[in-house]
Amino acid sequence: MTLTPVLSKYWNLPNSWTLDTYRAHQGYAALPIAFAMTPDEVIATVKDAGLRGRGGAGFPTGMKWGFIPQGPDPDGTVKPHYLVVNADESEPGTCKDIPLMLASPHSLIEGVIIAAYAIRAAHAFIYVRGEVVPVLRRLQAAAEECYAAGLLGSDILGSGYDLELTVHAGAGAYICGEETALLDSLEGRRGQPRLRPPFPAVAGLYASPTVVNNVESIASVPPILRNGPSWFRAMGTEKSPGFTLYSLSGHVARPGQYEAPLGVTLRELLGYAGGVRAGHELKFWTPGGSSTPLFTAEHLDVPLDYENVMAHGSMLGTKALQIFDDTTCVVRAVLRWTEFYAHESCGKCTPCREGTYWLVQLLTRLEAGLGTPADLDKLLDIADNINGKSFCALGDGAASPIVSSMKYFRDEYIAHLERGGCPFDPARATAWAPTAAGEVIR
Template sequence: MIAVSLPSTTPEPAEVPVLSRHWSEPESWTLRSYLRQNGYQGLKSALRLSPDEVIEQVKASGLRGRGGAGFPVGTKWSFIPQGPRPGGADTPHYLVVNADESEPGTCKDMPLMLASPHTLIEGVIIAAYAIRAHHAFIYVRGEVAGVIRRLRTAVDEAYSAGLIGRDIFGSGFGMDLVVHAGAGAYICGEETALLDSLEGRRGQPRLRPPFPAVAGLYASPTVVNNVESIASVPSIMRNGSDWFREFGTEKSPGFTMYSLSGHVARPGQYEAPLGITLRELLDLAGGVRAGHQLKFWTPGGSSTPMFTAEHLDVPLDYEGVGGAGSMLGTKAIQIFDETVCVVRAVLRWTEFYAHESCGKCTPCREGTYWMVQMMRRLEAGEGTEDDLTTLTEITDSVVGKSFCALGDASGAPITSSLAHFRDEYLAHFPHDDHPGGCPFDPSKATVFDRAGTTEGGAR
């Protein structure tokens, strides 16, 4: 068993990075490395408190879910009902971590689990203690075999060190943790579809109510949280809620991971306080690729309404992005320069959502199919302005009418692109000196040239 030293009483400096601070260190994924980084000290601090006190500290920190909607994490935990079932049997509680990272452009959770799996595991144990759960699951996409192996190795290390199992740190609290490989469907990112998949059934969203907090996994009270949400908890327990609030803004406190991809000089994960702007992030990432300029971008993945260069200074927090007409979502920032055809990009996204629709509800099943047909017609230059009206009507019949948020997601690229780039749709139609079709050269839109290097020359 590996000895875990007593926690420091001095809070860490309030500076980023926090989650990714040790990613580049040798074997950062091992337990020995994590313990050198004050690992599992947050758990010790949590176990000195009652479960309700842990929930109150997370509430006081203002931590909001990092998986999309931004719902307060502590509040979500407090929804779990306590007390015995009728008849006297205790109600089992479950914690499920949603690691089914599927949103196009989102790539923050996988590197976190690869580089620092014990950060997530420590957060899982704290969260399970807070909601009085003795069984927890990490639901990971089945395709990421390397991540699954690393997580399972880290869980084995934690079991061997007595960090998971019975009587953790002599507190009397015990729990078990299972890493579950999912079957690889976008819909399983929706929490109730994930629960069905975890139970061995086809992943499809459930009718709500009842909500998972009342009847989730195995019809028992369940909390479902995103990877980054849970991984943020240990540092809060180590350093306190006031320390966490030194980052970010008043209503969106804390730090987070922004995933920058596309036509940017240095794509990757950038950890920063909430409220940073894209202009500031681009400065860190070397700007848009050399010789080009920003045309449009997504603040939270393809399911969030797109922004343009006019939104470079929008604060990237929940209130700032929402006030500008989009959603922060998973903070998957996809950058597109002037060589990209908006219509073609939206078509690709729409095809993705049609393919990933589970087919359970008619608006989404039929609507996404017809959205693809209309987008293909428009991208090929075979449409008219009346088709734009038809496309809008089809989209309206899906958004807000489908069983889960996939229908809303499918409509966001279409409605936002029509709002910002209607003229580009019109440019695809036949007119003087143009027979119809896409006026953009697709070979110029790629991030890489034919030699396999960026335009700046770096591999």
């Protein structure tokens, strides 16, 4: 399978982020196509293409747009519709939306205009992490270019359609990547997940019908409008069509973004990335960021699409492929992730607030070699009390690496107990070798 650069095709051009460069490569050519269609026809086109949300869940994008209720409420109230782009990329290991917005902000803005037109919204928001100031400035500059060129504001391209775009900086909370917490933050409140129902499509931003989509999902819309659903479906698999960005990081020769059809395998991607660093072997990896269950070398040939990854016990998530070689202590890696989730828990629900705290205490003790065999069962018991029982998916994400690492590397946890500390420390490493987890790649 070969790479399919679409969104990333012009990232290496000089001044790729400017309106002139974007327009020189079919930029904003999809707008007149969309405006020649009715909003419902645009939604139908995205449905026909089979575009699935690129933010983690993989929910069909066109179907999500179609959930927006049309017409007045039963009491006769007519509420505005809103489009919100979730650009709060904060999952450990995930780095696809930020380079996309840095290198090609107009690909996102063109998608925003089309998506907002499709759901009949007059105001759209891009919610960006507050820490990434260069991205924020680049999006704001791109929006100003669009206003000056008549691509935003009143009567866009003479279509009669009006749209205001607001680029909003968040305060840097991981929980605001959850769509309802993001909406609360956007409204000026503390970012915490909402109870659902009602869902955002019915009562989202300012209690009005709202669509929340990921950056890559929205940026994929203009190429679909330009080239048609059949072109998009010619890539990927039947149930997971199209192209997507895979983020390879960690112990690989050439980390970075690799845009490929859905269904590519890690073995193929490692071929493009130069393989695992010289002299070492693949030990474990994440298919969709730290919140997804771990895979090992035995999963090198699992097609990286939504169905196959789930069938093998994990989730495709954000397609953040973190690669760890044989020098990595699994317990230490899982501890670091768990510390992150405990720190970022919003504290709204007891399972997550209390559970992540105690997971860190147990893992800290185990990693230092001070735990007991009973701690291993206690670790799994607490993870089970968090998984599926917390208010949002943060609790599930905290439990996933623990449960999966115990499944594949329980002997490594036991080695910490037997050696009185991490067996990867030089003083202990000579007396212990980890069990091989399937086939390895150099």
